[in-house]
Amino acid sequence: MVDDSIAVNKDSLRDHNKNQRNYNGKKIVILLPAYNEELTIAETIKDFHSEIPEAEIWIINNRSKDNTELLANKTLKELRCQGGVMNENRPGKGNALRRAFYEIDADVYVLSDADMTYPAYHVHDLIAPVIDNKADMVVGDRHSSGHYANENKRKFHNFGNDLVKKLVNKLFKGNLADIMSGYRALNKHFVKSYPILVEGFEIETDMTLHALDKRFRVTEISVDYRDRPAGSFSKLNTFKDGFKVLNTISSILRYYKPLTFFGLASLAFFALGIISAIPVFNDWINYGYIYHVPLAILSTGLEMVSLILMSIGLILDSINHQDKRNFELSNLANIKRQ
Structure with a gap:
């Protein structure tokens, strides 16, 4: 009831x-x-x-x-x-x-x-x-x-x-x-x-x-x-x-967050590159010569990919910021016309 x-x-x-x-x-x-x-x-x-x-x-x-x-x-x-x-x-x-x-x-x-x-x-x-x-x-x-x-x-x-x-x-x-x-x-x-x-x-x-x-x-x-x-x-x-x-x-x-996305990917490749390079560093420190040549090439490639990804992230983040700026300017123009 x-x-x-x-x-x-x-x-x-x-x-x-x-x-x-x-x-x-x-x-x-x-x-x-x-x-x-x-x-x-x-x-x-x-x-x-x-x-x-x-x-x-x-x-x-x-x-x-x-x-x-x-x-x-x-x-x-x-x-x-x-x-x-x-x-x-x-x-x-x-x-x-x-x-x-x-x-x-x-x-x-x-x-x-x-x-x-x-x-x-x-x-x-x-x-x-x-x-x-x-x-x-x-x-x-x-x-x-x-x-x-x-x-x-x-x-x-x-x-x-x-x-x-x-x-x-x-x-x-x-x-x-x-x-x-x-x-x-x-x-x-x-x-x-x-x-x-x-x-x-x-x-x-x-x-x-x-x-x-x-x-x-x-x-x-x-x-x-x-x-x-x-x-x-x-x-x-x-x-x-x-x-x-x-x-x-x-x-x-x-x-929406390209620097975060590509920055995390860049960090992952950077870490993999460092891990791959550990035997290479060990060779150079102990023997003054690099025996793990394939690992040296791999680690170099991984670090290059890391650098490229970070560069992409920075560029896209700048473009994203400019896009927001243009959107705000467009909003102001629309308000004035109204």
């Missing part, structure tokens, strides 16, 4: 907060990338439309082989909802969002999955900091409340998420709880200055890295997370996506 009362009060509070929102005439779009989501797409659209009926809802149909497109169009028509369905034939969530970012113009962009895992009633909390100009990107944090850990039973998936999170926070001096959340609100400036170069589900990580690297304002809002309804299946594969996580970690270091 107590639980029912709490649920009713909570729903009433959400309705009250929803009615009190004022978006100051801002154009809001909700983007729902979808691949074979016929079981959930209609309810997802209805949920978001009921929460924020003035928003446009766009479904990016990413090569679905089921009735996702048909049901999406039917639901939008029944609700008389602004928006529509656009088809993206290049596979991957990154390609789907790239198409939407290029073609849709808005003040606030809300990203969500089309599988009913992210409750629509959090959309107002996500949008508010963007509308108030307090954040460029607001991330729906699934972890802090413990809902994601309770619903997601894939241990390797959780391990990969945690590994990437710790690395990103360490390298970028951040304190983010959820690097890979697919529930986000973005302002126009972020969307139109974000080059999407990834194709798949690593888009969320890449988006977070871009925000941190280019010093955009990032805020996290704790959100609930629900498991997919019966009959609906995740498109993620533990081992396949595990390799993607490892590749993501490598890419973070290579693209």
